[in-house]
Amino acid sequence: xxxxIYKKENxxxxxxxxxxxLNDVVGSRFLARQLAxxxxxxxxxxxxxxxxxxxxxxITTAIVWIxxxxxxxxxxxxxxxxxxxxxxxxxxxxxxxxxxxTMPTASTNGARGLLSKINFPKEALILSGIYKMLFNSVFKxxxxxxxxxxxxxxxxxxxxxxxxxxxxxxxxxxxxGLILTPFSMLYKxxxxxxxxxxxxxxxxxxxxxxxxxxxxxxxxxxLNPLTYVxxxxxxxxxxxxxxxxxxxxxxxxxxxxxxxxxxxxYRLSIPVIVERxxx
Amino acid sequence: MTEGELLLKVENVxxxxxxxxxxxxxxxxxxxxxxxxxxxxERILRPKEFWAVKDINFxxxxxxxxxxxxxxxxxxSTLLKILNGLIKPDSGQVxxxxxxxxxxxxxxxxxxxxxxxxxxxxxxxxLGFTRKEIDDKLEDIIDFAEIREFIDMPVQNYSSGMKVxxxxxxAAQMEPDVLIIDEVLAVGDLGFTLKxxxxxxxxxxxxxxxxxxxxxxxxxxxxxxxxLMENGEPKYVGEDIGEGIDKYYSRFTNNNxxxxxxxxxxxxxxxxxxxxxxxNGFPVINWGGNLKLDINFTxxxxxxxxxxxxxxxxxxxxxxxxxxxxxxxxxxNKSMRVLVDVSDLQLSxxxxxxxxxxxxxxxxxxxxRINNIGEFQVIHEKEVWQPFLLRATYDFIS
Numbered sequence: 001x002x003x004x005i006y007k008k009e010n011x012x013x014x015x016x017x018x019x020x021x022l023n024d025v026v027g028s029r030f031l032a033r034q035l036a037x038x039x040x041x042x043x044x045x046x047x048x049x050x051x052x053x054x055x056x057x058x059i060t061t062a063i064v065w066i067x068x069x070x071x072x073x074x075x076x077x078x079x080x081x082x083x084x085x086x087x088x089x090x091x092x093x094x095x096x097x098x099x100x101x102t103m104p105t106a107s108t109n110g111a112r113g114l115l116s117k118i119n120f121p122k123e124a125l126i127l128s129g130i131y132k133m134l135f136n137s138v139f140k141x142x143x144x145x146x147x148x149x150x151x152x153x154x155x156x157x158x159x160x161x162x163x164x165x166x167x168x169x170x171x172x173x174x175x176x177g178l179i180l181t182p183f184s185m186l187y188k189x190x191x192x193x194x195x196x197x198x199x200x201x202x203x204x205x206x207x208x209x210x211x212x213x214x215x216x217x218x219x220x221x222x223l224n225p226l227t228y229v230x231x232x233x234x235x236x237x238x239x240x241x242x243x244x245x246x247x248x249x250x251x252x253x254x255x256x257x258x259x260x261x262x263x264x265x266y267r268l269s270i271p272v273i274v275e276r277x278x279x
Numbered sequence: 280m281t282e283g284e285l286l287l288k289v290e291n292v293x294x295x296x297x298x299x300x301x302x303x304x305x306x307x308x309x310x311x312x313x314x315x316x317x318x319x320x321e322r323i324l325r326p327k328e329f330w331a332v333k334d335i336n337f338x339x340x341x342x343x344x345x346x347x348x349x350x351x352x353x354x355x356s357t358l359l360k361i362l363n364g365l366i367k368p369d370s371g372q373v374x375x376x377x378x379x380x381x382x383x384x385x386x387x388x389x390x391x392x393x394x395x396x397x398x399x400x401x402x403x404x405x406l407g408f409t410r411k412e413i414d415d416k417l418e419d420i421i422d423f424a425e426i427r428e429f430i431d432m433p434v435q436n437y438s439s440g441m442k443v444x445x446x447x448x449x450a451a452q453m454e455p456d457v458l459i460i461d462e463v464l465a466v467g468d469l470g471f472t473l474k475x476x477x478x479x480x481x482x483x484x485x486x487x488x489x490x491x492x493x494x495x496x497x498x499x500x501x502x503x504x505x506x507l508m509e510n511g512e513p514k515y516v517g518e519d520i521g522e523g524i525d526k527y528y529s530r531f532t533n534n535n536x537x538x539x540x541x542x543x544x545x546x547x548x549x550x551x552x553x554x555x556x557x558x559n560g561f562p563v564i565n566w567g568g569n570l571k572l573d574i575n576f577t578x579x580x581x582x583x584x585x586x587x588x589x590x591x592x593x594x595x596x597x598x599x600x601x602x603x604x605x606x607x608x609x610x611x612n613k614s615m616r617v618l619v620d621v622s623d624l625q626l627s628x629x630x631x632x633x634x635x636x637x638x639x640x641x642x643x644x645x646x647x648r649i650n651n652i653g654e655f656q657v658i659h660e661k662e663v664w665q666p667f668l669l670r671a672t673y674d675f676i677s
Contacts, residue, residue: 001376001377001456002376002378003375005375006372006375007367007368007372008367030404031407034401038390038393038397041390041397116360118383119363119365120405182311183308187304268311272310
């Protein structure tokens with residue numbers, strides 16, 4: 001029979017906690033799916049436009065930038081592909097990353113009532129958040145592919161890497177998000193700061209325009225690690241230049257340890273959060 | 280599954296809480312950091328902190344039921360959260376064996392827009408069932424909740440009773456080794472409550488149960504161990520349920536009689552309870568003894584027939600007995616004295632109080648009603664949760 005011990009000290013080692021955490025991730029697949037299903041169903045059952053809302057954000061951002069560019073309001077450097085596809089793919093990849101970053105906090109916050117009443121594997125919250133993101137992303141990516149057909153983007157083998165690229169993007173966002181979650185659960189300021197920083201970062205990342213060939217902006221963008229993540233992920237779609245691939249690979253390799261750290265940190269901090277915020 | 284196996288062990292468990300939100304959040308950040316660095320320090324109170332739970336110790340074997348009682352804010356729910364692993368103790372240790380089930384909130388994870396059937400899956404998943412288990416038990420759950428007709432209706436249109444029934448029906452499918460029950464069963468109608476306790480009765484022999492309740496009859500019915508908490512500390516720990524309950528009640532002794540109704544047709548001058556002995560100013564009577572009342576009052580109106588009704592109620596203000604009534608005729612502004620004699624009082628051990636009602640003998644209209652006019656205690660060696668212990672003789676004819 002399973003024996004559980006609750007006490008103050010965490011005498012367990014990092015790897016033991018990591019193992020427990022991973023076990024719970026695997027063990028809570030049904031719960032995670034159920035929670036994701038519940039939220040998706042509830043979201044769409046109360047709406048006529050339903051899934052269309054998932055498209056509207058990236059489409060509006062894209063339209064704004066297409067207008068800005070075609071009307072000559074802003075002068076942008078050459079993107080290599082037709083601009084609407086560039087903008088749409090950029091905002092899509094960006095929105096997925098941003099969602100991944102804020103998802104752990106949002107999921108945990110959404111389950112506050114549950115956390116203080118019932119003991120269940122908390123990893124299910126993260127997993128269900130990922131499920132929900134994948135569900136929403138599928139529609140957006142479908143739309144992207146339709147757009148790519150319209151603008152006659154030629155097929156390349158690197159496109160097959162795109163799902164992997166997206167997964168890396170999501171895991172990277174979730175990993176950082178997990179580390180921030182305990183703090184942003186305690187203080188609302190953290191969430192606001194993240195939002196602020198992210199809206200600033202969007203303009204120093206090649207989301208709606210490419211890295212310029214010179215100037216201050218070029219320096220900023222090259223200092224920003226997200227430039228490589230977003231850039232390479234998009235290059236997979238359009239068989240781009242894959243510039244700075246080595247930096248991207250370095251970031252991907254860092255992603256795994258950060259994710260593990262995030263999981264352990266999250267697991268350890270949940271009781272503290274519940275204690276301080278028990279609803 | 281061996282009988283009497285030790286399933287739950289609680290050693291010196293303490294938990295501190297903070298009175299101030301901003302400070303509490305800051306301590307949270309500190310705890311996050313120190314939690315990772317596995318520090319053993321900080322067993323002492325920091326500024327603005329207090330012990331919400333202090334030095335709780337007990338052991339529970341399979342088949343035992345522990346009643347956890349105490350006033351509001353005594354730390355019962357905090358202790359439950361620690362037992363359930365939701366929060367960590369600040370010192371001490373909890374060891375739990377086997378599957379833990381918690382009836383702290385029924386219907387966790389329900390989404391109001393989704394149907395009852397869908398929500399069975401949501402709730403079941405959170406309670407740790409697999410999809411297959413829920414598939415198998417779905418029909419049982421729907422039958423138990425008695426809502427087959429409405430099972431495909433959104434839960435937001437359910438009455439609160441229906442929601443609770445559905446939640447309990449799912450939770451009742453758990454087969455826990457350790458079961459933690461908070462005040463959830465207080466809601467719902469009588470039929471539901473009876474059903475809940477029937478279910479718990481069947482689970483009880485194979486489970487170690489921790490039961491939090493404010494209903495003392497319920498506690499004395501199902502528990503065989505008791506902890507009385509007061510301000511986080513254990514005030515009484517033991518197997519004498521009666522003593523624990525008496526201590527709990529003694530916290531609420533109030534000698535304030537309250538006049539519920541008075542139309543000034545008579546005034547009460549005194550109401551004395553005369554018993555064999557008085558301990559600490561408290562009338563005490565042995566079981567089967569005689570009780571005398573000495574009542575003095577003045578009538579204000581003339582020529583009316585009054586009827587005296589005296590009701591005995593228990594500590595929870597439930598009326599449990601009434602003395603035979605008597606009538607008298609009033610004379611204006613005349614003091615009157617009545618001696619009432621009750622012999623062979625067979626109330627069971629405990630604290631009781633009197634309510635006095637003066638009614639018009641003709642119309643039955645109340646003239647004066649005073650609740651909690653006097654308290655007395657009945658002493659007997661046997662603890663019974665029923666209000667009466669009736670003298671009986673048995674003749675065994677083999």
